Amino acid sequence: MNDHHADGTHGDRSPKGDGDRLATYRARRHFDRTSEPRGERGPGGREPVFVVQIHQARALHFDFRLEVDGVLRSWSVPKGPSADVHDKRLAMPTEDHPLDYREFEGVIARGEYGAGTVIIWDEGTYAPLASSTTERGRTFAEALERGHATFRLDGSKLRGAYALTRFRGGPDSTEREAWLLVKKKDARAGGRDAPDPLRARSVRTGRTLRQVAADERDD
Ligand code: MN
16 A cells, blocks of 8 residues: 555645644644744745655655645655656645745654655746646645645656646545646656665765765764
8 A cells, every 4th residue: 555654754745724723733843852943933925835855764755845825735655756657656635834845955863753864856936837837816825725736836856747636535535635746748748757766965065875864964
C-alpha cells in the first residue's frame, strides 16, 4: 500500500476552521529539541511561494509545499515531481506547515517526528492559473478544497504549469485523501524527471542530504 502515513513520517492535516491551522504541526514537535521553525505568519502583498524539500525519513520522499492563506499546504510526493506530462505522481496530503518551514534545511533529531535529513531542493514563486480559479470566481484555496488546482511554478528547477488533483477522499468521504501531481502541457513540459534524491543538491547550499547530515554532526 502506497500510504505515506504507514512509515510514521506524516499524518493527516488538522481539521479546518479550528482557529489554528498549525495546531497539529506544533503538537507533534518538541521545539526545544528540533530546530524546525515554530511557525509565524508571513508577510502579505507578494507572490505566493512554493518549496520542494527532499526528506530522508524512514521513507525517502519529496515534500511539495505551496503557500496558501499564510501557511504551506503540503503533500508528500514519494517519487518527486516530473516534467513529463505522462507521469502521474502520487501526492499524499500532510499537515499544513508554517511559512518559514521553507527555510528549513538540516537534521531532525532521531526519535522526533519526521526524524531525518532535509534539503531545500527547489523554491520560488507560483501563480494560480485561471483554469482552476479566477475564471470561475474561485480562490486558489477553494480550488484546492474542491480537489483540483492548476498553477504555474517559477522555481530554479521546476518551471511551468502543474496540476494537483484529488482522486480519493475529500469532504464527502471518510477515506484518506490522495492526490496526483501532474505536469501540464506547455513550453516547459518534457522529459525531465525528478532527480535521484540521494544525489540531488540543495538549491540554496548545493549540498546533498549526506553532506547536510555530515555538516550537522561536525557542528
Ligand atoms: Mn516529509
